[in-house]
Amino acid sequence: MTLMKQLTANDEFTGYYLLKELEVKQTNGTPPKDYFDIVLCDASGQMPAKYWDATPTDKETFFPMGLVKVQGIVQTYREKLQVKIYRIRKATPEDGVALTDFIRSAPIRPVDLIHMIKQAIHSIIDDEIRTVVSFCVAKVEEKLMHYPAAKTHHHAYYAGLAYHIVRMLEIGEFICKQRPFLNPDYIKAGIILHDIAKPEEMIAQLGIVSDYSVQGKLIGHISMVSNWITEAAIRCDYDLQSEKIIALQHLVLSHHNLGEWGSPVQPQMAEAVALHHIDAMDAKLQMVEDALDTTPESEPWTPMIRGLENKAIYRFKE
DSSP: OOOGGGOOTTOEEEEEEEEEEEEEEEOSSSSOOEEEEEEEEETTEEEEEEEOSOOHHHHHHOOTTOEEEEEEEEEEETTEEEEEEEEEEEOOGGGOOOGGGGOOBOSSOHHHHHHHHHHHHHTOOOHHHHHHHHHHHHHHHHHHTTOOSOSSSSSOSBTHHHHHHHHHHHHHHHHHHHOTTSOHHHHHHHHHHTTTTHHHHEEEETTEEEEEOHHHHHTOHHHHHHHHHHHHHHHTTOOTTSHHHHHHHHHHHTTTOSGGGTOSSOOOSHHHHHHHHHHHHHHHHHHHHHHHHHSOTTOSBOOOBGGGTTBOOBOOOO
16 A cells, blocks of 8 residues: 555555545535545645545545545645545455554654653652642543644644653753753743643544634633643642742743733743743754655655745755
């Protein structure tokens, strides 16, 4: 079977793939006809696809997160690769394919990622900070084993959120050694807490986000974590006006840096400035790495990356 990453323009292929996204749309013709606007994926990458002249039976047969066998051709549309599907059917048990075979996942086992996060929590010296962080992580520990960090931007795959946290902890450890004026407890706490409510913000299955929860749409993960910090303080009888509790809330509330990016306040602690840039560095470099990994090796340029101001990345030949 041809991997998605290996497909290039004019390739005709047959293979098994996951219907990551599927939306029924209509053509502009008279009369309009239904068609499927699809995103096909496997563990190596994904590609948009079109299945024209979808029948009423097709609309009752195919749904997102289903495995399908596809025959099609890769075409170029507006300088991007896109699949035109000739034939499609649902995968059957006799095909011998499993959903997990088609899911992108973090390169480190989820159980090991969780272990590293817990080690970082245990290494926080201040009891109050450590207790608050532990309380918040416990709320989502089971989901943290498999949730992505985002729907599309970065670490958008199985266990992506835990992987994002661990990579940030690695950067944070280096920054604290290089800049001794930073408080390692706040750096670790901010890194672990900054996105910890993402599993309650998003609805995901096997690392693929299908929608945002009601809480996610109406409150958002940043405000949710700030509320969890307050809840932890109340339950542990900590002073809500203490500098430690306020500092933890500030780290979370400011980590997106600007109001238009979702932060109600800008970073005004040294550790908050560091957290924002650690987060941005890991997220943006992961966007580049993911784009390079999922772009066919025959293509010198990746697709445009929305999180990098719609810039494409050039792959230099060795």
